[in-house]
Structure formats: structure tokens, C-alpha cells
Amino acid sequence: MPIHTDVRRGIRDVIPVLVPVVPFALVLGLAIAESPLPNLVGWLGSSLIFGGSAQLTVVTLSAEGAGLAAVVAAGLVVQTRHFMYSAAFAPVFAGQPSWFRWLGPYFLIDQQFALTSLRVDDPPDSFRRYYLTVGLAFWVVWQATVALGLVVGPVVPGEWSLDFAVPLLFVGLLTAAIDSRPALVAAVAAGAVTWATLGVPNRLGIVLGAFAGIAAGVGASRR
Amino acid sequence: MTLSVVALVATVAVGIGTYAMRSSFIHALADRDLPPAVREALRYVAPSVMAALVVSLGFGGSAGVGWAEIAALSVGGVVGWRTRSLPLVLVAGMATLWALRAAL
Known part of the structure; x- marks a missing residue:
């Protein structure tokens, strides 16, 4: 079966976005490994929350012995910008089938919003294929890399400052927006x-x- | 409660909350037409949030901010504006950061 154009475009576009995410995911995995929490409990956040900064907040605060209410409140506050993504995509998702309206928001992280918001004028089918390609690719790499960080720790030397690639990435996405x-x-x-x-x-x-x-x-x- | 129980319950709660935020307006507004003024406002969500993320992630961390970081983000901005290429933005920005840190 030939690979669909939208899928190919999605993979092509998501690769540069994934590069700076790898060191972040490794560091997150390392933070979980070094915390007193069981690795599995920390790693579950990668799929249950699917948002690095909120996951890191929950891991850090609960490892420090913060109360449940404080941990949840801090984790949710970090995520409030997702209301804006949801509002911005409401007209785009209105033309989509109901299963996609339920599944799609799960993938709606910063990078997903930034990349796919450049394609909202595409036909709905095309947008959906592109959105799911980017979302799934990101999801798989994220789960695997956080797990890798748990196991191997920091393989990237700190003095490379690869974490600086994250704001840099958003500069690139900003100029496109x-x-x-x-x-x-x-x-x-x-x-x-x-x-x-x-x-x-x-x-x-x-x-x-x-x-x-x-x-x-x-x-x-x-x- | 042990640390692990707090972490597990908090993870589930923040996960549900995050999904609720991401799906909130998509479900609430799915079959309704938005007023034109709201549509207009939503067009500026992307540039506003991206700019806010750049400033917060680039300058809000625990690490000190120097001229190398500001220069690297500026170079990335110019390259992005001229080329619209994310890989080039990353290469040019990181190269600027490393070169200036080595020189300063």
C-alpha cells in the first residue's frame, strides 16, 4: 500500500519537532528514576497525562512529599493553556467525525497544536490524516524515550544544552504562525x-x- | 498516604483534567457556529501562545540568561522568518549558542 501524501508530510514535519523532545524526555525519565517513586508510577504519566511539564511537576512535587491537592492543582495549572488550543480548534474539529472529536484532543500538546494549526485550511480528511500521523509519531517516540531515560539516564552531555532546542523549536513554530x-x-x-x-x-x-x-x-x- | 499513592492518584487526576481541557471547547462548540468576533480572536491564539512559550521556556528556567541565549533565539527567529524551515532554525540557533558560549 503506498503511503498517503498527508501521512508522508506529517512524518516529514514531525521529525525536526521530535529532535529537541528527545533530551527533554530523557531528562524526565532520569528525574523519575532518581525520585523515590516507583518507575512504573512515574512513567504512567507519559500516557495518562501526555504532557511533559505537567508530568514533571507531578513527579517532582509528589516526590518532595507535597499533598495530593497541591500536586493536582500545580499539575493542572501548568496545563491551562490547553483550553486555548481547544477553543482555537473547535471550528476545525466541528467538521470532523465524532470518533475523531473524542480521540483527537488527547494528542493536543503544544507541538501538535503548533504544527497542525498551519494546516487547518486543508480538507477535513487531509487534516485528520496529518493530525493523526503527527500525534501518533509524537506519542510513540515520547513513551519510548521517557522509558529509555528511566533505564539509561543522561546519554547527552549537559554542556551541549540540548534543552535549549525546545525554546528554539518554538521560535521556528512562532515565525510560521x-x-x-x-x-x-x-x-x-x-x-x-x-x-x-x-x-x-x-x-x-x-x-x-x-x-x-x-x-x-x-x-x-x-x- | 505514601508518596507513590499521591503520585499515582495525582497522575490520574491531572491526566483526566488535561484531557478535559483539551477537549472542552471542541465538544462544547462542535456543532455550533462561533461568532465572527470569537473566530477572529482565535486566529491569534497560535502566535500568542508560541511567543509566550518562547519567552517562558527560554528565559524562565533556573539557568541564567545570557547574551548567547538571546542571540541564539534571535538568529533562530531570523532564519525561521526567511526560510520557514524548522531544521534550519534548530541548526542555526544551536550553532550560535555553542559558538558564543565558546567565545565568551
Whole structure:
């Protein structure tokens, strides 16, 4: 069976996105291995949560002996930006079959949103194939790499600073998302407000910055 | 409760909460038309969140932020703007970071 064009495109696009994720997943696996938690309990978060920063938050806080309510609250606060992804994709998913509306959101991580939001004008079938290809590829690599980190620990020397590839990756995705002047205004405002609120715990500044950016984008588009 | 039980229950709870957030608006708004003003606002979610993530991940960590990091992110931005190629952004940005750290 020939590989479908959308599947091929999905694999081609997801590979550069996966590169910076590998060191992050290895570090996460190492953090689980070094915590007093059983490896299986820590690793389960990779599939149950499927979100690295929230998983790391839960592992770190519960290993430090934080109370259940505090761990859950901190983990959920880290994830609040997913409300925005869900809202942004609501019109896109409206044209999709119901099974996909249930399955698709599970894969809706930062990278998934960034890559697939560039393809929302594709025909629904095409978008769905692309979305599932990117999501499944990411999911499989994520599960495997966190498990690998549990077993082998850090294979990448720290002085390479490969974790810096993660913000760099989002710079690349950001430039792709800036497709108009209001979008540029939105990005600048969001970056500035996030910078000003870096001291706010649990990376809540991301949400504050994003709201400021959306407001600025709408304001700029009405001029 | 032991640490493991807290971790396990928290993992399940955060997992359910995360899925609920990711699916919330998709299910709530699936069969409804959004007002044009809301659609317009949603167009700016992607650039806003990406910019916020860049600043938070690039400068919000425990590691100190130096000129090398700022330069690397700027080079990545210019390369991304000119080429629209993620692999090139990664290569150019990491090369800038390593070169400046070696030089400074």
C-alpha cells in the first residue's frame, strides 16, 4: 500500500519537532528514576497525562512529599493553556467525525497544536490524516524515550544544552504562525507580557501573556 | 498516604483534567457556529501562545540568561522568518549558542 501524501508530510514535519523532545524526555525519565517513586508510577504519566511539564511537576512535587491537592492543582495549572488550543480548534474539529472529536484532543500538546494549526485550511480528511500521523509519531517516540531515560539516564552531555532546542523549536513554530501584521502584534504583546510576569509561579505567565497577545491581535486587526 | 499513592492518584487526576481541557471547547462548540468576533480572536491564539512559550521556556528556567541565549533565539527567529524551515532554525540557533558560549 503506498503511503498517503498527508501521512508522508506529517512524518516529514514531525521529525525536526521530535529532535529537541528527545533530551527533554530523557531528562524526565532520569528525574523519575532518581525520585523515590516507583518507575512504573512515574512513567504512567507519559500516557495518562501526555504532557511533559505537567508530568514533571507531578513527579517532582509528589516526590518532595507535597499533598495530593497541591500536586493536582500545580499539575493542572501548568496545563491551562490547553483550553486555548481547544477553543482555537473547535471550528476545525466541528467538521470532523465524532470518533475523531473524542480521540483527537488527547494528542493536543503544544507541538501538535503548533504544527497542525498551519494546516487547518486543508480538507477535513487531509487534516485528520496529518493530525493523526503527527500525534501518533509524537506519542510513540515520547513513551519510548521517557522509558529509555528511566533505564539509561543522561546519554547527552549537559554542556551541549540540548534543552535549549525546545525554546528554539518554538521560535521556528512562532515565525510560521506569524502570517499577518495583527499576528505579529499579538506575538510581540504576548512575549512582552510573559517576560514581565516571569516571576509568577507555575509558568502561569504563559496564560497571561497569551491573553494579552490575543487582545492585542484583535485590537490591531480592527485598525 | 505514601508518596507513590499521591503520585499515582495525582497522575490520574491531572491526566483526566488535561484531557478535559483539551477537549472542552471542541465538544462544547462542535456543532455550533462561533461568532465572527470569537473566530477572529482565535486566529491569534497560535502566535500568542508560541511567543509566550518562547519567552517562558527560554528565559524562565533556573539557568541564567545570557547574551548567547538571546542571540541564539534571535538568529533562530531570523532564519525561521526567511526560510520557514524548522531544521534550519534548530541548526542555526544551536550553532550560535555553542559558538558564543565558546567565545565568551
